[in-house]
Amino acid sequence: MASHSVDECLxxxxMPKKAQNILKTYWPYLGARCDKLDFAHYATMLERYIKTYPAVPSMKSHELSLATEDVIRNNGGNIRYNAEVTEILFDGERASGVKVGEEAFYSDYVILNCFPETAYKKMMPENKVSRKAKQLVNARKTGSLFFTVYLGLDCYAEELGIEDYTVFLYESPDSTIQYEDCNDTNRLFVIANCLNRIVPNASPEGTSTLFLTSLLTEDSWGYVEPQDYKKVKNRIADKMIEIYENKMNISVRPHIEEIVIAAPPTFARYLGTPNGTPYGYEMQPWDTMIARIMSLKKERFISGLYFVGAHGERSDGYSTTYACGHSTANEIVKEVKENGRI
Ligand SMILES: Cc1cc2nc3c(=O)[nH]c(=O)nc-3n(C[C@H](O)[C@H](O)[C@H](O)COP(=O)(O)OP(=O)(O)OC[C@H]3O[C@@H](n4cnc5c(N)ncnc54)[C@H](O)[C@@H]3O)c2cc1C
Structure with a gap:
């Protein structure tokens, strides 16, 4: 199954086409087209949704970060906020620490959450980056870009008839056409989320929030000229609200009290990822989850340096990126126990 696409396996x-279309609804969670994405990866994600169910922390995803912070501090660790790592330090050919501006931190093991290409290009001398490392990051494809419209509404979700936490609003039932729609800012699909349906007090009493998300490719956003940025951003947001209102037959415009639009440059500013993708590298037939897991060790080009995150072997999503960090940390703990480093 790992070497065959979702489409090939279904x-x-x-399986009848209509049933396939229904099963493939969640493809935007992995951001890869179903005629290229390997079935093993998609089936694993879908099975988890169906069997163990998705969950939302009552204090939203920030609660996960706070819980992690507690564990780190309670075990003698330290956290620096607003501290951008600007340089990797080396002891010969081995990574030996990081620099945050003028301040240096030394360690036998360095785990980076940023993209490998960012580290190679911006955080170390070129002679530390092997030809193979460069070829690999160049061969990989940057994941989908996000466009999200956050709406603060002046009434409860139930008053408007919003019944679900998530709805996927596509123009076509065919997932390949849906993926291709991301290439054109005039042909969008919308994923609408209303957090209050799961966490009723997610916003102040008498209000609710709705956020609409669409995926774009580097190509579609690449055509936007700097001088057209505001115009295009507002056009896309307007279109997404229109799609939601028409398809759901729910009028939200008169109830909008607050609106914030996050376009790919907004995500780039906060995440520091290539073109602002939150999705790592897009899965491709030669670059599947299983292929990445199998070649993980061969892709560690610099001794002492590890990468974790959505660009890693399990690709995007909270659970998978936490799992990526967890397995990498376990591997290092094992090595420390065996070799006594640190
Ligand atoms: C609108 C939206 C909705 C989503 N919804 C869901 C969902 O419902 N469920 C789900 O599972 N996933 C969801 N995702 C995807 C999920 O957020 C990502 O897949 C996941 O957060 C990626 O984890 P990461 O560790 O790779 O990157 P991030 O979570 O982006 O963390 C990377 C961190 O590294 C910091 N950083 C970067 N460079 C440096 C540097 N040089 N020095 C110091 N720090 C640095 C960044 O500031 C950032 O805080 C959503 C994403 C978006 C954008």
Whole structure:
């Protein structure tokens, strides 16, 4: 299954097209097209949604960060906020620490959450980056870009008839066409989320929030000229609200009290990822989750330096990126125990 696409496997099972379309609804969670994405990866994600269910922390995803912070501090660790790592330090060919501006921090093991290409280009001398490392990051494809419209509404979600936490609003039932729609800012799909449906007090009494998300490719956003930025941003947001209102038959415009629009440059500013993608590298037939896991050790080009995050072997999503950090940390703990480093 790992070397065959979602489409190939569902066809091999003889599944009717309509059932396939329904099962493939969640593809934007992995941001890869179903005729290229490997079935093993998609099936694993879907099975978890169906069998163990998705969950939202009552204090939103920030609660996960706060819980992690507690564990780190309670175990003698330290956290520096607003501290951008600007340089990797080396002891010969081995990574030996990081620099935050003028301040240096030394360690036998360095785990970076930023993209490898960012580290290679901006945080170390070129002679530390092997030809193979450069070729690999160049061969990989940057993941989908996000466009999100956050709406603060002046009434409860129920008053408007908003019944679900998430709805996927596509123009076509065909997932390949849906993926191709991301190439054109005039042909959008919308994923609408209303957090209050799961966490009723997610916003002050008498209000609710709704956020609408669409995926874009580097190509579609790449055509936007700096002078057209505001115009395009407002056009896309307007279109997304229109799609939501028309498809759901719910009028939200008269109830909008607050609106914030996050376009790819907004995500780039906060995340520091290439073109602002929150999704790491897009999964491709030669670059599947299983292929990445199998070649993980071979892709560690610099001794002492590890990468974790959505660009890692399990790709994007909270659970998978936490799992990526967890398995990397376990590997290092094992090595420390065996070799006594640190
Ligand atoms: C609108 C939206 C909705 C989403 N919804 C869901 C969802 O419902 N469920 C789900 O599972 N996933 C969801 N995702 C995806 C999920 O957020 C990502 O896949 C995940 O957060 C990626 O984890 P990461 O560790 O790779 O990167 P991030 O979570 O972006 O963390 C990387 C961190 O590194 C910091 N950083 C970067 N460079 C440096 C540097 N040089 N020095 C110091 N710090 C640095 C960044 O500031 C950032 O805080 C959503 C994403 C978006 C944008």
């Amino acid at each position: 066809n091999a099972l003889g």
